[in-house]
Amino acid sequence: MKTFLKRLSQHRDRLSQLEKQVLDYLLINPDKVIKLNVNELAKELFVSTATISRTCKQLGYDGFQDLKYTLSKYVDQDKEVHVISSTTMLSQIDRMKAEMDQTLQSINEEQIQKAASFIKESNFVEFFGVGASHPTCVEAARKLTFSGKISSAREDWDELRCVANSLTEQDLAILVSFSGETLHILEYANILKERNVRTIAVVGRQNSRLQQEVDLTFHAQIMNGYYGDLDMSSRFPLSILLDLMILTYMNKKS
CATH class of the missing domain: 1.10.10.10 (Winged helix-like DNA-binding domain superfamily/Winged helix DNA-binding domain)
Structure with a gap:
């Protein structure tokens, strides 16, 4: 909040x-x-x-x-916020394990295959993520680039807006957002939709506004976690979904 x-x-x-x-x-x-x-x-x-x-x-x-x-x-x-303290390490391990298990159980293989096809058919892949979601995008873009698909994950908001206005129907945009309600991400999604760019959303919340603007949505299971005022909510479930897409793409490619 x-x-x-x-x-x-x-x-x-x-x-x-x-x-x-x-x-x-x-x-x-x-x-x-x-x-x-x-x-x-x-x-x-x-x-x-x-x-x-x-x-x-x-x-x-x-x-x-x-x-x-x-x-x-x-x-x-x-x-639903999970208050994290220095004396509850085992409970945090349980929380992280639950997030990973629930994310993996919710995966739809058909959707993963479809996402991999989107990647394979695209000329260029841009990852859109701001704030705490940006490092997840950087890691995914790096892996995808090493796999042979040109991709990028820019940090500057204005630069991302310019990229959204430059992508074409032959490109792919992957939008990553914990809430699915981040205003900048919703703005980019709207631009991409108007330009008929294929879009994939990876979000940590069900029924977000972002999923209404994209072609394909994946939900990671993430619990809110705070240590005092510091947001310690995990982002690794988002990375798990992106890794599966990239690995499936590499299998298709080979």
Whole structure:
């Protein structure tokens, strides 16, 4: 939740004074906002429903309902947070093992084969991942490049936007996101969809907005884990799925 709210706050400078008022209330009272409809929120803030709608669109959402839906999922996730302490090493091993086992059990071989075919048929593969998901993309792009398929995983957000606007129907984009709700990743996915670029999403949450924008989705089983304020949620289940795609591609290639 903290990361999501921080991401929303980065848009503050582009907002009007009234829109900032809406954003600030949302950042302070997320649990309350998800229980209100747009009219109730407007009365609470003494602004118009149109102001709330404009604020939501400035934040990258279609409207209040769209933002409220995403916010509610983060509120639910916070209830599932696994608190990590230095005295519970064995419980952390159990958590990691459960994530790996559940991820492997959920794999659909037909989908893995389809993803490998997408890779094989593409001229170029770009990995899209920001924040904590970016290192996972770098590792996958490196492996895929060594296998003989030209690929890349750029870090700069503006550069990724330029790449999304440059890929063609002969290329492939693989988008990696723990939540499937990262605003930049959703923006890139929308651009890629408009350009008819084939897309694969690897996410750590079911029913995310990202999976609605792509051709093929894989779900890793990841539990929220925090040590104090530090996000210690694993990303290795995402890597497992990417490794399987790449290995299956290499088998197809050979």
